Amino acid sequence: MAQDIATSRSTLPFIWVNGKLSEGALHLSALDRGFTLADGLFETMRAEHGIIFRLDRHLDRLTAGARVLSLPLPSNLLETIHEAMRTVRAAGFSEVSIRLTISRGVGAPGLAPPAETIPTVVLTVHHLPEFPSVMYHAGISARIVAGRRNEKSLASGIKSLAYTESVIALTEARRVGTDDAILLDTEGHISESSASNLFLVIQNTLVTPPKSCGVLPGITREAVLELAPTLHIPSKERPIPEHELFTATEAFLTSSLRRIVPLVRVNDRPIGSGDVGPITRQIMASYTTLVHRECTC
């Protein structure tokens, strides 16, 4: 039945709400705590050949976040994801982005969670955004914005719905003609971009900020840290003072949707030569191979 609805449609998005493929335009109560308080979590995932890359790691991160929020995860999550992917494959889509959102559901006014929680689960499947190939071939630019990422937040390191700050940061960076925003933590160390992790190449070593600098533990970030030793590239997680960004010879950003994007200019200054560097190219190529391998089993 779900497959009939989906295959009869020509365009994404497909939207599942609480396990059911939705046909309408309205899906949520205005009293949903995801909307009123950002009281929830999400994962953005990418599928290749109709298979989600490292779904298990996304679910691990979701579970860790749910523990911090004391949010009970519904038991049929995996079922919904599998049904969605079957439907997507049956409809002939191969490369898609998937967003899984879980909120604490409808609540009374105020912050206190309801005595009995009935979470809202939303799964949306979209076409991949049209990433311009120049982004990968020539790299992108970024601006270090004034506001700081809070590594001391109770919500640090979990992928909660609270992305207001990142939206403001990205808007600020775009306003001055750059592609992305870089945020420092409250101590002045480099943290991450609006929605990506950041890697630098410093003295031929791959360096990325640790979780203690307010970064989200990215699935792509983790995979890159696994890949580095197989390529005989030394790598290290350590706090990075802002000025080291400009002594780095290469930089790149990682995220589940965009994967690995070279970062070649920050605050109007080139990173290294200003071109995509050799270690970045090596990581990009190996990552593509890794994804193909893991998504064709």
Place this chain on the structure above:
Amino acid sequence: MAQDIATSRSTLPFIWVNGKLSEGALHLSALDRGFTLADGLFETMRAEHGIIFRLDRHLDRLTAGARVLSLPLPSNLLETIHEAMRTVRAAGFSEVSIRLTISRGVGAPGLAPPAETIPTVVLTVHHLPEFPSVMYHAGISARIVAGRRNEKSLASGIKSLAYTESVIALTEARRVGTDDAILLDTEGHISESSASNLFLVIQNTLVTPPKSCGVLPGITREAVLELAPTLHIPSKERPIPEHELFTATEAFLTSSLRRIVPLVRVNDRPIGSGDVGPITRQIMASYTTLVHRECTC
């Protein structure tokens, strides 16, 4: 028409979505950026005799937040609020809480705001929560939680939808048997409670943290700062180190819904004598008078 629907109902909440009184249970798209990214703002207001206390100040704060978010506010906001209040009065409700939420509306995946924004406006009217009278007569307790409020955030000082951190803080405080959570800023100064501003009485002076300590500029907070000189109570906004909480002789919390609530215990230690102090009582009484005066014009 709207009044007919409302008066035919016996119970709140009433929910207006984009200016229309809603009859269904679903009001929002799952793609609404208020739900997916906390990309929006809200105000919680309280009405007495069917009149919202200091609506103008709430709208000023909303407008300031909209500027930070580059979020265009719909022109008919005030119309919706007035229609809602007329409907509420016609239905015979006098004391209610009103929540106005404005999000950036439906968007494509990703953080970048859509080229053309059609905001979502939700106005809900609820019964006032049943505040136990002991809260006002005997005061409440709080716990200083480990996570810090980020006074260096791009979203600091605006009432965005990103309340995840406050929900976690309140949950943590309740878990150890206290009523509310107090958050310090990233430098270790006292900031605010999960959803209230904090005042201390130190050497007979009313002291409250300034906006630079990550506090939301509360409407009740502002009114208390206006009231103090009329009562010949000296007042001051200044950064307050954590330890001063325990040398204060009185403390209270302020918010639009709860108004003024004495705070008598923090981390299992009494504030002052552990009873509701004389300056707190004086402010509470004057505030009640102020509300009655302003809400009966």
